[in-house]
Amino acid sequence: MRSPFRPAAPPDPAILDDHRRLIRSLQRRRLIQGGLSLGALTMLTGCDVRRPASVQAALLAIRDLNDSLQALLFDPNKLAPTYPASMVLNPPRFNAYYDVMKVKPVDGAKWRLELSGLIGDKRPWTVEQIEALPQRTEIIKHVCVEGWDYIGQWSGVPFRAFLERVGADLSARYVGFHCADGYTSSIDMASALHPQTLLATRYGDDVLGDPFGYPLRLRMSTKLGYKNPKWVTAIEVNNVRPDDMWDKPGYSWFAGL
Amino acid sequence: MMRLAIFLPALLLNTSALAQSHTPGGMPPPSGMSLAQSTAMRFPQRVRVGSLLHRLVIRPVESQTVLGRVVQVVRDGDGTIELVVAYGGFLGIGSRPIAVPIDATVLLGTVMEIVAYTPEQLRHLPTFTGAGTTPLPADTVLRVGLAKPSH
Structure with missing residues (x-):
């Protein structure tokens, strides 16, 4: 039976002559290799496992796809579960990519919160100025990518109120954070404006302890623990994605819960 | 659908390979300290004795081996505060109480770790009898050090 896709008039074979060199350069063995690995490793969408860089690139592409889907599904008005005060763990759990003995406490008297990027009023903030802003308390779960979690009581300035106060461009795409220990993190604006996202200065009834981010840390109910930078010293609003420490090694950038 | 079947296993691979x-x-x-x-x-953080009771106690190793559970906090004759741990056994059966100084332990979120004793040393600790010690009431506030996760 004649294929319905067969063109009525076959193309002129002479066009092959124009590309003969290119056709010769196609290495048949490589085509076979590629075909075999595609068959054997459908999980890795056809990449050659003998080239770790290509495996990495494939996994990162899937991670980025995953991140885009999470951003698409994110509901800026949906609140994460909250809990009674009786369930709060006190003291909270310490975590960093280094040991607690290496924590360098921040001097609250000298500390300033620097602002940069698409922000109208870039004057730096002191601890007292931030504490004078309207506060909000959230009892939410901290979920770590490592598999553990705990319920904590965080108080501070709703991040949306802070961004509005400093005249940040709320239509910008990203908010970035720099920390006293060199940590960097960036989040999408929708998550930054979520009602439960806080610039936290207190835990339980006390001022935030040194190992937990004194004087200021980000606390979000909608993202994994590593997107909650501690000891924040600078905030940047930008349309170009600011640095994020865990983005490069392959962690989910969106890291939604 | 085919594409989904290809992506899903790769998604799993992507996340399971991570550890922070x-x-x-x-x-x-360190020696000498x-x-x-x-x-x-x-x-060291302020923590109520009552909130330490019943906590799991684990070894500071990646496998997070369970050593036992906190059953009591006491002050011994020298004034040293000790954590009494139902140590060993299997699923809580066959354990025996041992006492370790509170300063040999750290808080790790909801669990505790014994950081200054090897498993060998713990095995040779005498069974705690309570003689010469005073149990601390649940509302006593202690200070216990922190650690980051060992995995």
Whole structure:
């Protein structure tokens, strides 16, 4: 039976002559290799496992796809579960990519919160100025990518109120954070404006302890623990994605819960 | 559908290969350092005795081996505060109480770790009898050091 896709008039074979060199350069063995690995490793969408860089690139592409889907599904008005005060763990759990003995406490008297990027009023903030802003308390779960979690009581300035106060461009795409220990993190604006996202200065009834981010840390109910930078010293609003420490090694950038 | 079947396993691979910490957290105190000095370097936090009771106690190793559960907090004749742990056994059966100084332990979220004793040393600790010690009431506030996760 004649294929319905067969063109009525076959193309002129002479066009092959124009590309003969290119056709010769196609290495048949490589085509076979590629075909075999595609068959054997459908999980890795056809990449050659003998080239770790290509495996990495494939996994990162899937991670980025995953991140885009999470951003698409994110509901800026949906609140994460909250809990009674009786369930709060006190003291909270310490975590960093280094040991607690290496924590360098921040001097609250000298500390300033620097602002940069698409922000109208870039004057730096002191601890007292931030504490004078309207506060909000959230009892939410901290979920770590490592598999553990705990319920904590965080108080501070709703991040949306802070961004509005400093005249940040709320239509910008990203908010970035720099920390006293060199940590960097960036989040999408929708998550930054979520009602439960806080610039936290207190835990339980006390001022935030040194190992937990004194004087200021980000606390979000909608993202994994590593997107909650501690000891924040600078905030940047930008349309170009600011640095994020865990983005490069392959962690989910969106890291939604 | 085919594309989904290809992506899903790869998504799993992508996330399961991740781990945030690369060094053990509950390191034993450096040689020559007293337990109290070691605790002082671990940002000791105020914690109620009542909130320590029944906590799991684990080894500061990646496998997070369970050593036992906190059953009591006592002050011994010298004034040292000790954590009494139902140690060993299987699923809580066959354990025996042992006492370790509170400064040999750290808080790790909802669990605790014993950082200054090897499993061998713990095995040879005498069974706690309570003689010469005073149990601390649940509302007593202690200071216990912190550690990062050991995995």
